[in-house]
Amino acid sequence: MASHALLPSSHVDTFVRAQLPPSAQWPAFIFDRPELAYPEHLNVTSELVDVHVAQGHGARPALHGHKGTEAFTWCYAELQQHVDRIAHVLTQDMGLVAGNRLLLRGGNTPMMAACFFAGLKAGLVMVPTMPLLRAAELYQVIDKANITAALCVDHLAEELNYCGDPAHPHHAPTLKQVLHFGRDDGTGLEALMRAHTTSFKAHPTSRDDACLIAFTSGTTGSPKGTVHFHRDVMAMCDLFPRHILHMTPDDVVCGTPPIAFTFGLGGLLAFPLRYGASTVLLEKHTPETLLKTIARYRVTQCYTAPTFYRQMATLAHSVDLSSLRHPVSAGEALPDATRQLWKEKTGIEITDGIGGTEMIHIYISSAGTQVRAGSIGQVVPGYAARIVDDDMQPVPPGTPGRLAVRGPTGCRYLDDARQNNYVKDGWNLPGDTFSMDQDGYFYYVARNDDMIISAGYNIAGPEVESALLQHPAVAECGVVGVPDDERGQIVMAYVALKPEYTADAEMVETLQNFVKQSIAPFKYPRRIQFIPALPRTETGKLQRFRLRQLATQA
Structure with a gap:
């Protein structure tokens, strides 16, 4: 175990370190593998970009x-x-100093990636934001992280401009400088870049210096800022992609998650660059364009959410996917029906994983022949996980309980009382109900708050969703518990049908009977409401709290 004593900071602006939770509230950190033995001075950009040029690989494709x-x-x-x-x-024209927070606003593009790595190289703390955030949400981020400067792609400037407008209700007074890039006339950031032709010496950041504040993606309302150090970003690169994906310089990566989201930051940017590989960065994808990208670039790894794999499976026959080794799924639970449909249509096993913004990336996963039906997989080397009861005591194999995990990364919220909810007795508690078998395979049951208790029965919403998804009429669905005088709660399903099917009372009965025949009859949805599409975050996660809101309004 490592102590919580941090190396001295190289930051001039020490705001972030001062806003970390008290060390007693931190999880235990484990650095017991040789690949995690980082030097005291560590800069992510030096390790992910500069090292390849220094080793004579500067001509290799990167982005x-x-x-x-x-x-x-x-x-x-x-x-x-x-x-x-x-x-x-950043340092000369904008006058920023090490430790300043820099907000990034842009889609998945090489320029967005370059801005991210430039900030890290200058010793700044990067705060990447989702492209779809509006002024009210951006204000929360700017205010929480005390942000003074931003780099923003021109076509996403409007909402951020509101935060700089004293007359606007979401004015953020700390934000003093916003520099735009991607302008058609070449002004803004690109114009200033042309004046600088010399190399830039990386700021001598400590491995314990903060480099990233990643805000949670909004499945539960108010976002939390999770602080990650330079060593955390490197650890995410040196465990899951090394031991599960077996990455090499010949890998080519693509996917849908924004690089403002740690799933995308790791999978689409940090992982490939750690291994001298290349990545395809596109701002928007449909299932069709993602499949075409895999075929065109001979992609070996694809990152997206279960919904996309389900949609891509029916189109996969039309493209060449022979290069694809790892279709990686994360962000939300992968229904077994989706895994089987994808494998049936492509012959390729999905590499499922569970991670989280607090942990920075995936910590349980299995790939290829290691996959076990119905399981997310085993713990990624470097991490430890167990299933515990409400008193943090381990439960027997096969018993549902709370997932607890620890390793070289973990939760440090920026000035947030919810730290105590996430960390207990040195373990991170991601908020999921799981079971674990005797071989150390983990089985997802539900988010802790997605367990439905109806007439004394415990019913996991995702299990009902998996059953519904096996019916040919169902495009997507979400299941929540709603209050009921007689049963306490009942199961309610929100269903989006495929275009050729009719949303009527007969379809409700058909789906209810189908679920009764698929799983225990008491789990069937007593109410079904048809909607055009489910509410999702920008990262593809189902927003069940919005479904609960809909249910209370019905």
Whole structure:
């Protein structure tokens, strides 16, 4: 076990370290593997970008992107050049100093990636934000993280501009500088970059210096800022992709999660660059364009949520997926029906995983021949996990309980009382109900707050969803518990049908009978409401709290 004593900070602005929770509220951190033995001075950009150029691999492709209809590729040397020029702008033109927080607003593009790495190289603490956030949400982030400066792609400027407007209700007075990039006329950040042609020496950050504040993605309302150090980003790169994905410089990666979300930051940016591989960064994807991207770039790893795999499965016959080794699923539970449909249509096993913003990335997963039916997988090397009861005592194999996990990464909320809810007795509690078998395979049951108790029966919403998804009429569905005078709660399903099916009373009865025949009859949805589409976060997660709100309004 490592103590909570931190190395001295290189930051001039010490706001973030001062806002960390008291050390007694931290989880235990474990650094017992040789790949986690990082030097005292550690800078993520040096390790993910500069090292490849220094080793003579500067000509290798790093980032593939599109400008309009034109495709382009930056090699590692070109990426380094962009990063260094932006770092000069940040420190010289904008006057930012190590430890300042820098908000990033943009989609998945090479320029967004370069801005992220430039900030880290300059010793800043990066706060990437989802492209779809509005002024009210951006205000919360700016206020919580005491942000003074931002880099923003031009076409997403409007909502952030409101935060800089003293007359607007979501004015954020700390935000003093906003620099735009991606303007058609070449002004803004790009114009300032042209004046800087020299290399940029990485700030000598400590491995214990904060480099990222990742805000949770909004499945439960008020976002929390999770603080990660340079060593945390490196640990995420050196465990899951190394031991489960077996990444090499020949890998090519693509996917849908925003790089403002740690699932995307790791999978689409940090992982490939750690291994000298390349990544395809596109701002928007449909199931069709994601499949075409896999075929065009001979992609070996794809990252997206279960919903996309379900939609892509029916289209997969039309494209060449022979290069794809790891279709990685995370963000929400993977229904077994989706896993089987994908495998039936493609012949490829999905690599399922559970991670989280607080833990930075995936800590339980299995791939290929290690996959076991119905299980997410085993603990990723470097982590430890167990199933505990309400008193934090381990429960017997096969018994549902609370998932507890610890390893080299863990929860440190930025000035948030909810730290005590997430960490207990040195363990991180992600809020999930799981069971574990005797072989150490973990089985997802539900989010703790998605357990429905109806007439004394415990019913897991995701299990009912999995049953419904096996019916050919169901495109997607979400299941929640709603109050009921007689039973305490009843199971209610929100269902989006495929276009060729009719939403009527007969379909309700058909689906109810189908569930009764698939799983224990007491679990069937007593109420079904048809809706055009389910409410999801920008990262593809189902927002069950919005379904509960709908249910109370019905």
